[in-house]
Amino acid sequence: MRTGMGLVSQQFCLAVRTHSPFLPISLLPPTPTINSTTTSTNFNSFYYSYNTHLHQNNCSISMASSLDDDIGREYKKRVWIWTQNKHVMTSAVERGWNTFIFPSHLHHLAHHWSSIAVIRPLFVDEGEIMDGENKRVATIFDVSTPEELERLRPEDVQAENVVVNLRDWQVIPAENIIAAFHNSQKTVFSISSNISEAQIFLEALEHGLDGIVLKVEDVEPVLKLKEYFDRRMEESNLLSLTKATVTRVEVAGMGDRVCVDLCSLMRPGEGLLVGSFARGLFLIHSECLESSYIASRPFRVNAGPVHAYVAVPGGKTCYLSELKSGKEVIVVDQQGKQRIAIVGRVKIETRPLILVDAKIDSNDQTFSILLQNAETVALICPPKGNTVLKTADPVTSIKVGDEVLLRVQGGARHTGIEIQEFIVEN
Template sequence: MSLLSQIGFAQFTPPPSTSYTRLHHKPCSSSMSSSSWTPLEDSGNKKSKKVWIWTKNKQVMTAAVERGWNTFIFPSNLPHLANDWSSIAVICPLFASEKEILDAQNKKVATIFDVSTPEELERLRPEDEQAENIVVNLLDWQVIPAENIIAAFQNSQKTVFAISDNASEAQTFLEALEHGLDGIVLKVEDVEPMLELKEYFDRRTEESNVLNLTKATVTQIQVAGMGDRVCVDLCSLMRPGEGLLVGSFARGLFLVHSECLESNYIASRPFRVNAGPVHAYIAVPGGRTSYLSELKSGKEVIVVDQQGRQRIAIVGRVKIESRPLILVEAKTDSDNQTISILLQNAETVALVCPVQGNKLLKTAFPVTSLKVGDEVLLRVQGGARHTGIEIQEFIVEK
């Protein structure tokens, strides 16, 4: 049974036409589904991340419900607050005492554990608790106890939440030991941490979407002279077929391959993409683009493979150096657009080519051996951009 089916507290997404409708309180039930994101690596298990909001601030509540989170925790001595909010929106109220969380029918739905010592952590065992959910309050160390809890509960059907008061700490809990804890209890009285956490969820949800890549045929290759090109070194390793989406025009980005492929003259660098000149656009999370010149350590970019599967990676370093460039133009098969890119003229710089049917005949074409008529992969998108955000306006790029 998946963790998703274990959770009896759901989250309600209000109708898009209005912020709220006055509705009577509906108790939490196992039939309600939760708003969450499912990590790509866990998608086979349908293991979703959950968020409960612990607050007494009505502004936090309204902002959370508008974003699809409606499970709220109240102090057990404030039932009137739950009743008041239930007259504004459909919410799932839970009530916290010192050691447990109850639902509106006084049924125990979670056990709270304060963990500040190794002994307290050792006493936290999956088989000892009756409740489906465990809420841990990591009072001292955070990362190591979270990793130990993930390891201990990896084969359990229980759902483990961590209490956090900010989005940065919540992200740490959700990513600890790669898989992360199952959910977050965000305990805040201010809207900003909730908005930051929702933005993080949106970025991670984006990773599960497969991008539509388009085939394009190379129509021109031309030596272009010297320019300042950018090597993007990531904090992640890339596999054959993966790279970054880069282009001279926002309307069309080429899939530029990483330096993970072996060669006779230089060691493989699977963390690096020799991406192009400083003026070029690169795809970043949130459907945005950035100039290569704007990238720096700590920024996020999107790594994409030949099938359009994407993941977020962190930039570890950017190297800008003057190198000889080559201009590549290609025409899309779908709408006959001409798109171009400038790249360093070197054997380690390559463009990813499409999969032929179900067969992978070639991973990428080094630009030094690229020929007119070769097929490469593009991401075609809206053309006009303002500070990296797509907008609807008249624009000509050439």
């Protein structure tokens, strides 16, 4: 499967906010023709990437998450839209997807849409996808039986792009296609009509197919797919973590604390962001470290009491008491690398608690957290330069003057979403 970045030739400019994965694209004045030339047939709607490259005449946008091999993989996916609904078209263009597929008899519709937005029209003709100059861009393969899947071989495909239409099973055929094409230079898409199908195709065998042909007549799948990419994009952004100094450690009595068991394994230095106040979340270590008295549980974070906030995807927070099986949380390490993990189970039990307060040098605010008073519960320490001297301090031995890591952010929240308003929390 294709791994190169490639340039996406575009005849317009984009307003880009580099601090956000959302790339707004305004509808543009009429263009004289739909048969615009391009230097490559790889004009797929945009790559998702951490970096944005703007050229004088071309806008090449890569939306890929580049993490080290142990944390994640480059996340480069393409989206083509197959629709006859104008509202779907405008929603897709506004979200950065400008390649559209039409039946061969609807050239007039493509011409009309090209007069109100800059799009790249493609046309389906007897199992082939052609561009406006009648050059083959992709070949469509309908797969409804194991025999048809077995006959799909990279060496037999002449087009640069392959679009697979899985009519029956989804997961196993998608995995087989990924395995068959992983060393080829072909770009493999699958046709999907909803976000659930798209997610299966994009995540099969961890790597997923190269892209999605979203065949819909409703706006909602477009919005949902963009939300999905936004969540995945978060994994490419390093979270800013701040060093804080512990100012108070105090036994606090009994309370209901939450153990969060994930469907993923965590490594030393990873944990969840949790805090009594949303303005400052502490990085709580997982129970992956070995102990003389209890087995390692690298899937678990003993995260704190039911009232505490925990970081979840989308820059949001929720209460620990709201977590349940199937919800997503953000796993973060000492360097600020993050990834999304699914909650498998939540356990709430009454346990003795300990209160930890901390402050940062540039801020007089106090940040607090309550945790179970146990040796297996630990706060992650800041690294010293590029060297990690130690991973975490157990709350049973932490003391005033020790350093911990915080995620400092806006404190005012409404249903977990940060808002701008006056707020005092003590």
